[in-house]
Amino acid sequence: MINPIASANQSATSTRMKKTFIILCILLCIISYILYSRQTVNWTFLPTIISSSLSVSQISNNSLSNKIITKTAKPNRIKKPLLPPSQNRRFAIFGCSIHASIHAYTFYTPITALSWNRVGYEAIVVFVGDFKKPNVLTKRLNLSRNYLKSVGAHIVDFQCNESYSIKLSQVVRVFAGFLPDDIVEDEDNILTGDSDLMPLRISEYTPTSGTDGFVFNAHCCGTFQRRGKNYKMYPMGHIFLQKKTWRAMVMESQQRAELLAKADNRTQELLSADAPLSFETITLYGRLEFKDVYDQRMDKGDAAWYMDQILCSMLIHDYKQKHQNFSLSERGRGERLDRVYGMGYWDRPNYNQFGDAHLKHDEILEAGNWKIFTKLLKSLFNDTMVTLFNDYYKQYMVVGKLP
Numbered sequence: 154m155i156n157p158i159a160s161a162n163q164s165a166t167s168t169r170m171k172k173t174f175i176i177l178c179i180l181l182c183i184i185s186y187i188l189y190s191r192q193t194v195n196w197t198f199l200p201t202i203i204s205s206s207l208s209v210s211q212i213s214n215n216s217l218s219n220k221i222i223t224k225t226a227k228p229n230r231i232k233k234p235l236l237p238p239s240q241n242r243r244f245a246i247f248g249c250s251i252h253a254s255i256h257a258y259t260f261y262t263p264i265t266a267l268s269w270n271r272v273g274y275e276a277i278v279v280f281v282g283d284f285k286k287p288n289v290l291t292k293r294l295n296l297s298r299n300y301l302k303s304v305g306a307h308i309v310d311f312q313c314n315e316s317y318s319i320k321l322s323q324v325v326r327v328f329a330g331f332l333p334d335d336i337v338e339d340e341d342n343i344l345t346g347d348s349d350l351m352p353l354r355i356s357e358y359t360p361t362s363g364t365d366g367f368v369f370n371a372h373c374c375g376t377f378q379r380r381g382k383n384y385k386m387y388p389m390g391h392i393f394l395q396k397k398t399w400r401a402m403v404m405e406s407q408q409r410a411e412l413l414a415k416a417d418n419r420t421q422e423l424l425s426a427d428a429p430l431s432f433e434t435i436t437l438y439g440r441l442e443f444k445d446v447y448d449q450r451m452d453k454g455d456a457a458w459y460m461d462q463i464l465c466s467m468l469i470h471d472y473k474q475k476h477q478n479f480s481l482s483e484r485g486r487g488e489r490l491d492r493v494y495g496m497g498y499w500d501r502p503n504y505n506q507f508g509d510a511h512l513k514h515d516e517i518l519e520a521g522n523w524k525i526f527t528k529l530l531k532s533l534f535n536d537t538m539v540t541l542f543n544d545y546y547k548q549y550m551v552v553g554k555l556p
């Protein structure tokens with residue numbers, strides 16, 4: 154499977170990378186310490202630190218570490234004037250369980266994150282699971298997380314019991330309005346995504362100006378009934394709203410009013426507008442709306458599987474009814490390069506006909522399939538990034554071999 158020369162090279166590179174990474178971590182700590190210990194930061198003094206640290210990282214000539222350094226040069230955030238929603242920053246959020254038996258979901262995260270950058274979005278990746286469990290961050294997970302940092306993605310760790318990790322990795326997106334301000338601000342836009350759903354055609358993700366958001370593939374899923382009302386079922390795939398709208402949808406909901414009516418002190422805190430994104434808060438809503446189903450084991454396609462989009466569709470519907478001037482554009486979607494097609498179908502001269510790609514599961518880690526997949530990567534990214542992802546794949550296969 155693995156060429157011995159390449160893998161020897163790989164482990165040498167991997168040792169070097171580890172060393173560089175440790176040195177960089179220490180440097181970052183020092184830089185953060187210096188910055189945070191100064192009340193007023195003089196940002197012109199930062200490049201000096203960075204250029205002096207670059208001399209260390211260049212010894213290893215490794216694109217991963219160089220990229221991490223460049224990230225620290227991000228300028229201080231300036232309060233922006235109020236803009237129409239479509240002109241604010243855009244973020245794509247997607248979650249994945251750290252306990253999933255399918256590796257592909259976490260494997261794809263850096264690639265999906267950079268795909269979002271390509272179409273004008275920053276990526277927020279939420280890792281969901283029990284971080285208190287010993288050795289839960291495997292070498293493979295660490296590798297994915299390090300590459301995510303190298304492509305500039307935001308990482309959020311969401312603590313919950315292992316048995317809830319898969320459903321929470323989906324439901325967490327509905328509560329994007331409670332993400333920390335240092336990642337995404339109220340006026341910014343947040344679009345829901347999936348780690349195995351890759352955006353291809355830029356125009357599919359461009360906001361409709363003059364509206365407050367959009368739902369992608371909005372006419373896919375018919376309607377459903379709950380609480381004696383008819384709701385249109387929106388797919389979670391991509392829903393694009395401002396952060397403040399995501400939060401208002403929850404804050405003004407009938408569900409919250411019902412929870413508040415019987416809330417003790419602690420519950421009131423969990424229901425407040427500045428509550429942090431947490432398992433406890435989400436669980437209040439989940440149990441109210443879905444009763445036992447919320448706590449049940451979940452399999453693909455069963456009642457629990459669609460909790461996130463049922464809840465989200467209800468919240469959006471009720472919010473729209475309250476705010477008659479709120480406008481949501483409902484779109485279709487382009488042709489999809491789907492994982493149901495054989496790998497032969499993925500092997501093609503160009504990908505121009507497709508709007509997005511629904512990525513393969515773990516079979517993508519087979520060398521021949523990965524090679525075909527790199528054709529798609531080449532059509533999207535420059536050589537530096539294709540090389541970065543090839544390195545990532547090779548290291549992923551090597552660290553996966555060890556116990």
Ligand SMILES: *[C@@H]1O[C@H](CO)[C@@H](O)[C@H](O)[C@H]1NC(C)=O
Pocket residue numbers: 214216
């Ligand atoms: C450093 O990396 C660049 C590409 O990232 C490559 O072109 C160059 O040859 C490398 N230099 C050395 C000394 O390995």
Ligand SMILES: *[C@@H]1O[C@H](CO)[C@@H](O)[C@H](O)[C@H]1NC(C)=O
Pocket residue numbers: 290291292295
């Ligand atoms: C993964 O990274 C964490 C810290 O980021 C570290 O504590 C842990 O030992 C790493 N796991 C492995 C298997 O290297």
Ligand SMILES: *[C@@H]1O[C@H](CO)[C@@H](O)[C@H](O)[C@H]1NC(C)=O
Pocket residue numbers: 314315316
């Ligand atoms: C996780 O959830 C399961 C089922 O609800 C429960 O049996 C178990 O005790 C929980 N574990 C922890 C550490 O809370």
Ligand SMILES: *[C@@H]1O[C@H](CO)[C@@H](O)[C@H](O)[C@H]1NC(C)=O
Pocket residue numbers: 418
């Ligand atoms: C509720 O919290 C407030 C402060 O946040 C405290 O003063 C009050 O005593 C608490 N009430 C109960 C019943 O715990």
Ligand SMILES: *[C@@H]1O[C@H](CO)[C@@H](O)[C@H](O)[C@H]1NC(C)=O
Pocket residue numbers: 365476478479480
């Ligand atoms: C809708 O109208 C309310 C006042 O009724 C206003 O506060 C709000 O900003 C408006 N929203 C939009 C999206 O125009």
Ligand SMILES: *[C@@H]1O[C@H](CO)[C@@H](O)[C@H](O)[C@H]1NC(C)=O
Pocket residue numbers: 535536537538
């Ligand atoms: C390659 O793409 C990355 C990510 O979009 C970008 O940061 C980098 O500047 C590009 N490199 C070249 C040589 O164009």
